Amino acid sequence: MLSIKNLHASIEGTPILRGINLEVKAGEVHAIMGPNGSGKSTLASVLAGREEYEVTEGEVLFQGKELLPLSPEDRAREGVFLAFQYPIEIPGVSTTNFLRTALNQVREYRGQEPLDAVKFLSLMKEKMALVEIDQKLLSRSLNEGFSGGEKKRNEIFQMAMLNPVLSILDETDSGLDIDALRIVSNGVNKLKSDTTATIVVTHYQRLLDYIVPDFVHVLYKGRIVKSGTKELALELEEKGYDWIKEEVDSTATV
Amino acid sequence: MSKDNQILEDLNSKEYEHGWSVNFETDEAPIGLNEDIIRWISTKKEEPSWLLDWRLKAFKIWQGMTEPTWANVNYLKMDLQALRYYSAPKQSKKAKNINEVDPELIAIYERLGISLNEQKRLQGIAIDVVLDSVSVATTFKETLGKLGIVFCSFSEAVKEHPELIQKYLGSVVPMTDNYYAALNAAVFSDGSFCYIPKGVRCPMELSTYFRINAANTGQFERTLIVADDSSYVSYLEGCTAPQRDENQLHAAVVEIYAGAHAEVKYSTVQNWFPGDKDGKGGIYNFVTKRGICAGDHSKISWTQVETGSAVTWKYPSCILKGDYSIGEFYSVAVTNNYQQADTGTKMIHIGKNTKSRIVSKGISAGKSQNSYRGQVQVMKRAHNARNFSQCDSLLMGNQCGAHTFPYIDIANPSAKVEHEATTSKIGEDQIFYCNQRGIATEDAVALIVNGYAKEVLNQLPMEFAVEAQKLLALTLEGSVG
Ligand SMILES: Nc1ncnc2c1ncn2[C@@H]1O[C@H](COP(=O)(O)OP(=O)(O)O)[C@@H](O)[C@H]1O
Ligand SMILES: [Mg+2]
Numbered sequence: 040m041l042s043i044k045n046l047h048a049s050i051e052g053t054p055i056l057r058g059i060n061l062e063v064k065a066g067e068v069h070a071i072m073g074p075n076g077s078g079k080s081t082l083a084s085v086l087a088g089r090e091e092y093e094v095t096e097g098e099v100l101f102q103g104k105e106l107l108p109l110s111p112e113d114r115a116r117e118g119v120f121l122a123f124q125y126p127i128e129i130p131g132v133s134t135t136n137f138l139r140t141a142l143n144q145v146r147e148y149r150g151q152e153p154l155d156a157v158k159f160l161s162l163m164k165e166k167m168a169l170v171e172i173d174q175k176l177l178s179r180s181l182n183e184g185f186s187g188g189e190k191k192r193n194e195i196f197q198m199a200m201l202n203p204v205l206s207i208l209d210e211t212d213s214g215l216d217i218d219a220l221r222i223v224s225n226g227v228n229k230l231k232s233d234t235t236a237t238i239v240v241t242h243y244q245r246l247l248d249y250i251v252p253d254f255v256h257v258l259y260k261g262r263i264v265k266s267g268t269k270e271l272a273l274e275l276e277e278k279g280y281d282w283i284k285e286e287v288d289s290t291a292t293v
Numbered sequence: 294m295s296k297d298n299q300i301l302e303d304l305n306s307k308e309y310e311h312g313w314s315v316n317f318e319t320d321e322a323p324i325g326l327n328e329d330i331i332r333w334i335s336t337k338k339e340e341p342s343w344l345l346d347w348r349l350k351a352f353k354i355w356q357g358m359t360e361p362t363w364a365n366v367n368y369l370k371m372d373l374q375a376l377r378y379y380s381a382p383k384q385s386k387k388a389k390n391i392n393e394v395d396p397e398l399i400a401i402y403e404r405l406g407i408s409l410n411e412q413k414r415l416q417g418i419a420i421d422v423v424l425d426s427v428s429v430a431t432t433f434k435e436t437l438g439k440l441g442i443v444f445c446s447f448s449e450a451v452k453e454h455p456e457l458i459q460k461y462l463g464s465v466v467p468m469t470d471n472y473y474a475a476l477n478a479a480v481f482s483d484g485s486f487c488y489i490p491k492g493v494r495c496p497m498e499l500s501t502y503f504r505i506n507a508a509n510t511g512q513f514e515r516t517l518i519v520a521d522d523s524s525y526v527s528y529l530e531g532c533t534a535p536q537r538d539e540n541q542l543h544a545a546v547v548e549i550y551a552g553a554h555a556e557v558k559y560s561t562v563q564n565w566f567p568g569d570k571d572g573k574g575g576i577y578n579f580v581t582k583r584g585i586c587a588g589d590h591s592k593i594s595w596t597q598v599e600t601g602s603a604v605t606w607k608y609p610s611c612i613l614k615g616d617y618s619i620g621e622f623y624s625v626a627v628t629n630n631y632q633q634a635d636t637g638t639k640m641i642h643i644g645k646n647t648k649s650r651i652v653s654k655g656i657s658a659g660k661s662q663n664s665y666r667g668q669v670q671v672m673k674r675a676h677n678a679r680n681f682s683q684c685d686s687l688l689m690g691n692q693c694g695a696h697t698f699p700y701i702d703i704a705n706p707s708a709k710v711e712h713e714a715t716t717s718k719i720g721e722d723q724i725f726y727c728n729q730r731g732i733a734t735e736d737a738v739a740l741i742v743n744g745y746a747k748e749v750l751n752q753l754p755m756e757f758a759v760e761a762q763k764l765l766a767l768t769l770e771g772s773v774g
Contacts, residue, residue: 087729116731
């Protein structure tokens with residue numbers, strides 16, 4: 040479904056991603072771990088089409104289509120969803136209104152009729168139950184004054200509403216207490232299917248107890264330096280990243 | 294930010310959609326301004342002599358005045374002698390009701406999306422339409438008449454209700470008030486009049502629709518709204534003008550009188566031609582709007598969505614004379630390309646326990662300049678006066694300007710006056726967030742701007758709010774890359 044080949048990207052002339060290769064198949068969950076500043080959010084942003092990042096090399100195929108030439112909105116409409124590490128506030132715009140606009144534009148792109156108010160509302164009700172989100176939150180200004188946990192839960196709610204093919208969750212677990220973590224993870228798990236795929240970016244093994252990955256990758260200095268199964272996450276939890284850093288840094292200097 | 298340069302290059306505003314004019318036969322005054330022209334207008338309108346005298350007095354006063362220069366706007370002065378002060382579509386006979394109005398005129402309004410056919414009108418809105426200098430049609434007159442509500446053109450009111458006009462004309466905005474108000478008093482051609490009797494709640498929105506059609510014609514309408522004790526009315530005003538290369542002058546006066554326990558809501562969606570994207574043409578909108586809360590516990594609310602005009606100079610104000618009276622001002626002013634707006638309000642607290650609230654949301658894009666100018670004045674005997682002002686500015690790109698000029702003048706120490714101001718930019722991260730959910734950039738801007746202006750838009754009657762949202766989006770189309 041997603042095929043990243045030798046992806047290089049830089050910001051303001053500084054290279055951040057230095058040759059990422061990753062294959063994600065339908066039905067799979069991939070975890071991307073790695074120390075702060077290793078380029079995890081950059082990778083997520085580049086996939087979503089953030090313009091500040093300049094792709095200097097490489098290509099990305101999404102469901103057989105070149106992803107990189109597409110505008111951010113068309114990538115979203117094709118089914119790429121990014122749950123933001125730091126969700127953005129939009130004063131005066133409710134989540135409901137925001138999602139109605141979004142969903143109808145996505146549907147239009149896919150040649151579907153816009154959802155009328157009644158159908159939209161019943162879809163909302165269904166998805167609200169999935170992430171146990173309060174209706175009151177959805178009529179407030181989007182992310183404005185939301186707690187960290189509410190913001191993350193709202194991201195997953197949006198994901199549920201938009202029904203993406205590929206979901207990229209950027210540190211969705213940070214800011215969540217144990218209960219919220221369980222609820223959010225349950226939501227993500229229920230949305231999984233054998234036609235969709237998930238990339239979870241996280242620092243902690245904790246999340247991976249709930250959203251069990253098929254593969255774990257370690258990103259360091261803009262490259263995937265180690266890949267494995269869920270046991271790799273356990274090992275990282277136990278030993279930290281230093282041993283990997285040393286491994287990489289010593290081979291790099293040789 | 295990397296997008297800024299692109300924003301500046303991508304400035305290409307949406308063509309103004311009401312920029313067409315129609316040729317039909319007109320009754321026109323000769324070009325120019327002098328006493329004879331004023332007599333000509335007054336004769337044409339078959340006015341009583343007291344009104345002619347009133348006009349001539351205003352003209353004398355105006356001759357002694359100079360055009361104000363304190364506003365933060367720059368424009369080429371108009372040659373007021375080169376304008377025509379009266380232009381009316383020729384109707385074969387005077388229309389007594391809507392069914393007798395010239396179908397050609399009805400067609401003009403249909404084209405603007407305004408149906409004068411009462412059956413086709415949205416329920417609950419009565420409308421008075423003013424084309425160039427004169428009112429051409431008023432709908433729902435009979436329905437309102439049963440409640441004792443008078444809603445008609447100004448000229449008709451002069452004939453049918455001279456005592457009301459004589460009592461209230463110029464009582465809120467005196468002819469000496471300012472240059473444009475004096476000019477208006479001398480040459481005003483028509484407008485709307487509305488009287489709500491004691492204790493009556495007007496069951497529908499009253500609405501005036503102004504359109505300038507003729508070239509080189511100034512539009513000087515006067516609106517007078519009188520809400521007697523314990524009455525209520527909500528009044529809407531909309532406007533369009535054709536697209537022309539020259540600037541056209543619009544200098545209206547609106548006066549509102551609210552008796553004890555009366556409430557008047559006045560909403561405007563202003564969509565005059567703003568000039569093209571190079572700043573050519575457009576309407577000069579120099580308007581004086583003021584209301585007096587004359588009785589205790591009365592309330593006047595101004596809501597305005599200003600999207601048009603090349604230059605806007607406008608300060609809808611409230612004189613809070615009655616004790617416990619309330620004045621409100623909610624404004625969204627959008628400027629794009631080379632538009633200039635200097636707008637705001639004055640709240641003058643005279644009575645005890647008077648309250649005022651100001652919410653101003655400026656949005657500037659392109660090379661435009663957007664100023665808020667507001668005065669809060671608390672007089673000596675206005676014990677316990679309260680004011681809250683919120684003035685926000687939203688900038689799009691870095692070639693536009695937003696300015697805030699608050700004036701606070703307090704003569705009673707018990708007053709509580711709060712002023713908050715913010716300036717923000719539409720963030721790329723906000724737009725990206727919307728994009729990532731599948732929302733195109735233009736729609737993202739519309740969504741963000743409408744969210745920003747929500748507190749003001751919420752004050753508008755439903756159908757108007759929807760229109761206003763679309764207008765905001767249209768005005769800003771193409772202003773973010
Ligand atoms: N806008 C930016 N300007 C300059 N450097 C940036 C910018 N965004 C990210 N970086 C740098 O890119 C690197 C990777 O950041 P990021 O992808 O956020 O890491 P992670 O998500 O793995 O913690 C860091 O060194 C960070 O400082
Ligand atoms: Mg990150």
